[in-house]
Amino acid sequence: MTTEIIQIPLLPLRGLLVFPSMVLHLDVGRDKSIASIERAMVEEEYIFLAAQKKGNIDDPQPEDIYTVGTVAKVKQMLKLPNGTNRVLVEGMYRGEIIRHIDIDDEYRVEVQKLDETKSEKNEIEALMRTLLDYFKQYVKVSRKITEDTFDTVGDIEEPGRLADIITSHISLKVQEKQKLLETLSINERIKKLLKIISNEKKVLDIEKKIGQRVKSSMEKTQKEYYLREQLKAIQKELGERDGKATDLDQLHSKIEKSDMPDHIRNVALKELGRYEKVPQSSAESSVIRNYIEWLVALPWQNRTKDTININKAEKVLNTDHYGLDKVKERILEYLAVQKLTNSIKGPILCLVGPPGVGKTSLANSISNSINRKFVRVSLGGVRDEAEIRGHRRTYIGAMPGRIMQGMKKAETINPVFLLDEIDKMSNDFRGDPSSAMLEVLDPEQNNTFSDHFIEETYDLSNVLFIATANNVSSIPEPLLDRMELISIAGYTEVEKLHIAKRHLIPKQLKENGLTKSKLQMRESALMKLIRRYTREAGVRGLERQIATLCRKAAKTLISDTTKERIIITEHTIEDYLGKPYFRYGLMEQEDQIGAATGLAYTSAGGDILSIEVSHYPGKGKLTLTGQLGDVMQESAQAAFSYVRSRTSHFHIEPDFYEKYDIHIHVPAGATPKDGPSAGITIATALVSSLTGRAIKKEVGMTGEITLRGRVLPIGGLKEKALSAHRAGLTTIIIPEENEKDIENIPESVRNDLTFIPVKHLDEVLEQALVEE
Template sequence: MTKESIQLPLLPLRGLLVFPSMVLHLDVGRDKSVAALEKAMMGDQTIFLAAQKQVSLDNPEEKDIYRIGTLAYVKQMLKLPNGTIRVLVEGLRRGEISRFIDENEEFTVEIDELEDEHGEQNEEEALMRSLLKQFEQYINVSQKVTKETLATVSDIDEPGRLADIVTSHLSLKIKDKQDLLEMVNVRERIQHLIQLISNEKKVLDLEKKIGQRVKNSMEKTQKEYYLREQLKAIQKELGEKEGKSGEAEQLREQVGNSDMPERIAEVAMKELDRFEKVPQSSAESSVIRNYIEWLLALPWTEKTEDTIEIDYAEDILDEDHYGLDKVKERILEYLAVQKLTQSIRGPILCLVGPPGVGKTSLAKSIARSINRNFVRISLGGVRDEAEIRGHRRTYIGAMPGRIIQGMKKAKTVNPVFLLDEVDKMVSDFRGDPSSAMLEVLDPEQNGNFSDHFIEETYDLSNVLFITTANYVNNIPGPLLDRMELITIAGYTEVEKLHIAKEHLLPKQLKENGLKKGNLQLRNEALLKLIRTYTREAGVRNLERQLAKLCRKAAKIIISGEKKRVIVTEKSIDEYLGKPLFRYGQIEQENQIGAATGLAYTAAGGDTLSIEVSRYPGKGKLTLTGKLGDVMQESAQAAFSYIRSRAEELNISQDFHEKNDIHIHVPEGATPKDGPSAGITMATALVSAFTGREVKKEVGMTGEITLRGRVLPIGGLKEKSLSAHRAGLTTIIIPAENEKDIEDIPKSVREDLTFIKVNHLDQVLKHALSEEKHESN
């Protein structure tokens, strides 16, 4: 219910509320608030108190103030020395702002007084008793409300006033208090208040439990410390060495019995002295202990005896790997030099090739052939220099770098240490890990390798380091300078056939619990698997497909359908599904405006179809297919060359003014870059404008200059293998790459015709047919 409206000055409150029947001191300092207070004192000393929605606002507006507040009587006013005014107010009744009359000098509002709405007397009496009971329990838990307060509120017989007085003594959020202030219905107000007190009581109970737990923990720690000190004193009297002193004595004994150099032993002993003096509860105690344990765990003099026998090493390499004759020959030369010099020093070998060609397994075979322990770490994704050199011991959780960790695993000072994926290290604000690797891989420096955690120098000169990489261009120049590259291009079909039969299939039969007679894979079926279910330079996917075949066979045999599974060229689809690739990617017929290029990627060689389309326009050149900067420049150079030679090529001089040209390299999801697509783009452009078809069996690779010269390229072996896989029979290559033909396997060389060219005119002569057709 509401009474007749009255006009009163408004005093906005920050962070507190005044309830009816509540007496409270307020400090007033804001200009508008002081003006409202003075205006109230000039009248009947009545003022309206309403809370702000946001405590941080210094100059609240109408929208920032709650509509429901309390009419209050100013009982006392006192000016303080700091300029603020302290007033004593008494809450009278609830009220609601119906409208704001003035907001200039002070807030003046029109108020509608609110009266409590009562329900059934017996229900309200029951609620009052429940509220007093909850409040009593709250007082027992809380330290903020005295027991005398309970006696005071117990004498109140008016339910609405009781709820307001109890609320004023609770530590509630302003929003919760405002909700209670706005509840005119007494029954709802008491019920809501009981719920809030219940929640507060639960929180206080939890706080008390936590406080007790902390107290008990502290008492336990103090007790343990006292007992530990007593134990030390007793042990000292008895002459026993237990606890931390016994631990230090045990570590001293281990240091004395270890084979670490004298200078390292001295460092360890000094650290042990510190370890004894530092309290066991200190974090530094565990840091020192961890450091000493690392010094003890590292090999300082232990080594395996080298057994470098060239014939034996050759047998091991042949046993583990089929083909790779030149790679094996270089490794055997390397080992022969080491046998003559009686030390493993010299260039660091870097095995470069696509995934799955056997780089890691070659390193394992080298270790086995010379009787050395093998350890491998992966550098892929390493971006922090501390991962190589370690963290300083001042950091919590500090660890040595990967090199020292690898030496701990090796357990000898002369292992074969494989640094895998050296081309995938990344530099960022945390440092350049490749710079740290320079010291590791430099034979002149790695005798005194410094790890930030160990601090003392460690001798890596006896370690045989071998690195692997997929792509040479991603290896930093100074690091590349310290390594000798051994390129593994990939395997031919014949080599994959032998590898599958002699290595991969027996391995998968064993891993899948099959015997040799359980699964028979005919040669023609295996060849189909290689051609139509895998397309790779290595044999990793080939092994996966063979594993899939073995699993299918295992299921058939276990189910009792057959005792032997025979896979033929026709039945292989039943086990592996439809072929994933089409063998021989060459076009079915000669094309206009489409030429086949050869590309070299991190996954080996690949064929690349380049398409050109022309249509009426104003000479706009569009390049699509996620091309890198180099390929875009190749397209521009090819286009410029054709413009300069338009007359000799029988192309209209103004072709670039009347046509828009679109060059596209399909399979746009794969990034393509590299200086080898110039002549392919030029050939496709000339074909599109002259109507001469590009021969379907011809692939090409080479860069072009603005004068039409064909420049040499890299990766001819990988590109030739990809051309052979795709079914091409003729490859146009730069004349300067003639020397690289010898690196290509004989079985591939015999199936391919290599045309060596110096100029684009020669390319066009061999790649384009003489007959002209209607171009697109």
């Protein structure tokens, strides 16, 4: 060591270290550093290069800079467009800072030169050869150093310089290079460097091993896969557990805590073993994991305790729904049998009726009354069998069918499971979903239901299945055979009136921010709303119209602050909703010849139908108009044939069919009409026209006619009677076999109507025609 001391500028280096005999470019951007470089250039003196202990410090203090560094010569300085200066420096020898000189604009220090020491020639020669050999092996496995670099280094004969040059080419941290810079003994420095190179070579060998292992199991373009495998291999070498191991522990814990039976648990554990062996980035890995998650999520033994209380169930049904007495009675019978047998097995209920009559809400009420979870699955538009049975796991994106998805959502093995719109399923090339439903709804089979995705059998025998449909004819016979149909024909006007009062109006008042004191609707207004602004079997359209009234009332109350409340009457309702959308039939004002009043049943309830017959000179042509369906046309033909066969009895000219053309017309010609129940009405109008006898204006009739004049039963008597009562008729002629249906008609309507059961057309004519 020498005592030579010089005073020179200081250049602190960030993340970089310069050794003696090194020539390299430095980019300098800090003001003080630039000032130090400029002073060195001007005065042609040396500059001291020392590394900062922390690179993120912009204004380093003396304690932030290593004391040992390199005295260098500034060869060249070039100012760059971005404001920095590029400097070419050459390291000369090691030095140590003795004192920092405080200068505001630049760094300046007093530096003492440090001399290197070395031992005998033979030892240093041996160390140099070993160092070159190690470095050569390092170059072979390193991708950053070329063979030309090694050839250049191999020509260096000075041991200290050789060690410094090799150190500069190895990827080391600044702290490690600083230790080598501070080692003045060349022998010790080379020994430390040999140890470092040996460790670095081992790391490079492991990296190469990892690269080869990963490369054999992936394509070159899968960069993300490659990085993940590298991470996994590194973790394996370090003895660390990867993320998948944690995932495996969590899945195993879920399987053990699940309520699945032992044979299902064994399947899940077996799949967990497969999942552990499959690479995490593999597509199969996600499929297996998804399968295990489904096995864990499905309820296998968890169930809710049934609380079947018939009185409570009846109360819930009456609270939620007005009317539908027969439907409620059948549901209560069903629940009573379940309570006595302590078993849910039995017929599958299928609620059939038009839209908006409350089929779905009935099923929800059943679940509430027996304290079971409620699950609804819509089957409308389902065409694929896999929607019911699930996809096989060999397909990408495979998932269980809707039945298993519903059970997962229910979280119990005994929910109330609503199969909504079961009549809307159809089949195509992907299979027949209705056939797959056979196993679901068959009590003898569904205790071993097999989903293609789950594969293991699942017990559905504890599930209370309820189906809904609008049209029974579109349900396949085998599926229909497994269900008990409960028909919900629709609501009468009286029932709609009560539903509006009890449910719809309070609901819409609340949703629109109104109260009973703010908006009142008279009963006459509600009846007009039902008759003239809606035409439906259910109450959805009625609820929409009530909502419209509420909105308009709310607007009026806000805009006109003088009004405290609004009362809607039969006369003022048009101010809010405009002119009525529909009309309903009314009885004739006078007795008419050739015009009979029939009773019709539509999807929106009942209505009256006027049938007109006229005859005029011609050649016996029979004309039918009014957009009549095939069945109705056949009824007209049958009535015409019967009248021809009884001309003498009715005192009609025997050859009338040769002398006159007959025209039968049903008004409202734009509306399609069909059905056999207009048979006696057509025959009565035909006899009235040919005999000139008028038909009583207060009489309505319904019934099918045969060629022998017999009157056959019809359907929808309740709705037809309500329409007759609404139209002002007082007498209804009905088939004798429909006499049993009179008790289904509301008492208030029955008391105002006279029902005349008949078996033959002669009885009809006797009651309907005005006496001569």
